[in-house]
Amino acid sequence: GAVVSQHPSRxxxxxxxxxxxxxxxxDFQATTMFWYRQFPKQSLMLMATSNEGSKATYEQGVEKxxxxxxxxxxxxxxxxxxxxxxxxxxxxxxxxxxxSLYGYTFGSxxxxxxx
Amino acid sequence: xxxxxxxxxxxxxPEGENLVLNCSFTDSxxxxxxxxxxxxxxxxxxxxLIQSSQREQTSGRLNAxxxxxxxxxxxxxxxxQPGDSATYLCAVKGDQxxxxNLFFGTxxxxxxxP
Numbered sequence: 227g228a229v230v231s232q233h234p235s236r237x238x239x240x241x242x243x244x245x246x247x248x249x250x251x252x253d254f255q256a257t258t259m260f261w262y263r264q265f266p267k268q269s270l271m272l273m274a275t276s277n278e279g280s281k282a283t284y285e286q287g288v289e290k291x292x293x294x295x296x297x298x299x300x301x302x303x304x305x306x307x308x309x310x311x312x313x314x315x316x317x318x319x320x321x322x323x324x325x326s327l328y329g330y331t332f333g334s335x336x337x338x339x340x341x
Numbered sequence: 342x343x344x345x346x347x348x349x350x351x352x353x354x355p356e357g358e359n360l361v362l363n364c365s366f367t368d369s370x371x372x373x374x375x376x377x378x379x380x381x382x383x384x385x386x387x388x389x390l391i392q393s394s395q396r397e398q399t400s401g402r403l404n405a406x407x408x409x410x411x412x413x414x415x416x417x418x419x420x421x422q423p424g425d426s427a428t429y430l431c432a433v434k435g436d437q438x439x440x441x442n443l444f445f446g447t448x449x450x451x452x453x454x455p
Contacts (some may be wrong), residue, residue, distance in 0.1 A: 232384065260442055260443075267450075268447070269430065269445045269446060269447045269448050270385075270430070270445045272442050272443075275442060317382070319384055319385065321385075321443075326372075326373075326392075327390075328387075328390065329373060329375045329387060329390040329434075330375060330387070330432075330434075330443060331387060332377070332384045332385035332386075332387075333384050334383060334384040335382070335383060335384040337382060
């Protein structure tokens with residue numbers, strides 16, 4: 227089946243540094259990918275929609291300068307958390323729509339801890 | 342805006358029991374509904390996808406139903422096993438053109454006791 231590979235699975239960084247998270251579609255092309263954030267014991271919150279070759283669409287309340295999204299190819303989208311702060315610590319998950327018959331597939335998630 | 346609710350928030354059952362998880366959504370104009378499983382600290386694994394024109398889907402011990410007009414879906418798990426312990430999320434996709442994102446429920450945390 228369609229697989230989305232997300233790296234890294236876990237990252238610890240110092241406050242003020244930037245962290246890049248990669249999301250790759252391994253056996254299909256994804257013109258659109260989605261980035262979610264999940265707080266402990268809560269559901270997924272959509273942050274932004276990543277569009278290949280164009281600017282990402284951000285949800286209300288999500289700072290686009292804080293969470294930089296790049297979707298330069300049909301198989302790769304990246305999320306960069308810039309100048310990370312402890313409140314950015316969270317679980318980030320990417321997703322891609324495989325098609326009408328298969329729905330959506332998700333990456334394995336990235337646990338970001340900012341110290 | 343679409344709102345998705347899952348009841349109960351948490352459920353504990355002894356091994357071998359059959360159980361039902363519930364999902365309700367406020368806007369019946371959906372394209373499809375998908376059930377996922379999430380293990381602690383992990384991503385989401387797709388379990389079943391029901392198109393808006395379908396009433397149910399089955400995969401092994403899992404059966405998902407959809408009643409679009411009433412805004413409800415259920416996930417039935419037969420003969421539960423400890424390995425079924427996880428959080429189960431339902432998500433709906435709107436049928437509007439260009440609406441590609443999913444609306445997620447709050448999840449049901451299932452514990453199957455050996």
